[in-house]
Amino acid sequence: MTPYPLTWDLDSIFEGGSQSEQLKKYVENTENHISELETMVESFSAPRHTDQIEELSEIMPILQTIIKELSEFGAFVSCLSAQDVHDKKAGLWQSKQHELGARFDNTMTQFDQKLVQVDKDVWNSLISQHPFKELSFILDERRHLAMDKLDLRQESIINDLGVDGYHAWGQMYDTLVGKMSVEVEGETLSVGQASNRLSSSDRTIRKKVFDNLQKAWSDQEDLFSETLNHLSGFRLQTYKHRNWKRVLKEPLDYNRMSEDTLNAMWDTIVEFKNQYVPYLEKKAQLLGIDKLSFYDVEAPVAKTEQMMSYQEGAEFIIKQFRQFSPKMADFAEMAFEKGWIEAEDRPGKQPGGFCTSFPDSEQTRIFMTYSGTPSNVATLAHELGHAYHQHVMNELPVLNQGYAMNVAETASTFAEMIVADAAVKQAENEEEKLALLEDKVQRSVAFFMNIHARFLFETRF
Ligand SMILES: [Zn+2]
Structure with a gap:
């Protein structure tokens, strides 16, 4: 093939x-x-x-x-x-x-x-x-x-000013990130490429990448803080004029979620997040260090790094999807074959991963930077989950195809879990099983700690 x-x-x-x-x-x-x-x-x-x-x-x-x-x-x-x-x-x-x-x-x-x-x-x-x-x-x-909302005249002014006064700041962020590069062992890497190296098994490399990333972001901190302030300022003014008192009004409306539901979720997370502390302590012990640094959180605990070529990663995902749903597997196979995925590891690309829909051509495209780590395989499975979600909605009227992040992430996390669970079951030895379980726990740590920290920052900000 x-x-x-x-x-x-x-x-x-x-x-x-x-x-x-x-x-x-x-x-x-x-x-x-x-x-x-x-x-x-x-x-x-x-x-x-x-x-x-x-x-x-x-x-x-x-x-x-x-x-x-x-x-x-x-x-x-x-x-x-x-x-x-x-x-x-x-x-x-x-x-x-x-x-x-x-x-x-x-x-x-x-x-x-x-x-x-x-x-x-x-x-x-x-x-x-x-x-x-x-x-x-x-x-x-x-x-x-x-x-x-306000009357038509006022809402129109907000919409029109939003082009340069709001959305443009998002573009500014992308431009700034695109200009940034990070030196790692003589190589010039994009922010996305460098972030992948944070899961290197070599602590010296991880520390170096982390320090250089910190430096790269700090060098631009005045520009980023200004960008963030203007994005927020626009929102605060809009809220003020609409007489909206609660800071989460718009995101809750958009997510079709009540504040009680959101609080129930966070309260549960706060109550149980400490369960991950013994895991992090054990990880520090396995890595032979007293306390984990931020750059140790994604370090592999297994001796050998479970790297997978793109081809291997793709075949692995298709195989695991097939055990759950042949339709989902066929879809993923088609996406790989037809070039619906941008995975190449090269500079000049935006960091991060996403899946975007083309409702007119009834297609999707996935974007990421694939370097072969288990977390890359997970991201790929995750984005394919979004893509499949879109695929099963193709028949719906386009107005009914709109959904918010909370629904979107349910589909993608589900796809990710199919692959993660199957991989653990099929591990060939203890070492491999440990690496895969660890990758799974790591993602929960991300949800319970990293994402929660971002939520706290944003609401307080
Ligand atoms: Zn997602």
Whole structure:
């Protein structure tokens, strides 16, 4: 068999990367659709009777087309900038995407506010009939969220200023990270590549990588703190004007989660996180040190490092998926074969991993930097979990395909666990079993400690 490609195929979506003519035409077409929707929403009047559904049923298809197109466009642009942080044209496309996004958001704000004007009884009966029934959850949610917002004029100003005053700061962060490089043993590495070396079995290398990473981030700390302050400042001002008192209002709405549920989760985590302390102490003992440093947390405890080539990692994942679900395995195999995954270990790539959806072409792409560590294999399985989740939703109306991070991470963590559990069961000897169990526990440590620490930082900040 031919080995799976290490780099992804973006040409099958839009040919020619950031210079793509096909992309240009696609975006022009989307702009036309947005103009069309703007006119329709402008003249749309809130239904007063349950039989006034004509305008609304004309709006729904075009609205869904635009969501599809904007997501397709956005996904492509994020792939372009992730694969090459120096691609300036990709940055321009990103600005274009934010501009169109803001235009669409404004139209949707106008639309939502007209939904708020519909009498409650008319509304309830309206969304229970065809063709709105299958979209009723989303429509009802939109109407409710709109009730907590400002009037159209003010919300439009927030949306428009958000392009340069909010989203642009996110882009700034990516630009800064892209410029950073870390020297490790004479090699110049990107931040993502260097982070992979934190799981080296050699403590001297880990310490060096950690120190150099610390230095690289500290060198830019004034720029990062300013970026963070402006992102937060924009949010605080928006909250103030909307008269939103609770700092978690927006993330909770977005995650369709109550504050009680969130607190129940964190309380449980706080109650049980200490159970990982004996593990960390044992790990320090096995590594022959008194106390773990941050750069020891991901160190392997086994003598031999369980490195896997990309091909081996891919075959391993497909095999484990197959024991749970042949459909899931077939999907993963197809993703590997067709080049839906960017895994190459090279400088100039963004750090981290993600999976992004192309709802128009019904495809997904996975991005990561694969260097062969067990945690890379886990990341790959994780991202394939996201991809499979998207795949099983392809049949749904695009409005119903939206889901938040908490649901997304359930699908991906599940996929990750299938691979982790199966791997432990099939370990050939004690040493290998230990390494695999350790990798699994490590991920729980990440959820219970690392992620919790980030949550505490962000809410306090
Ligand atoms: Zn994920």
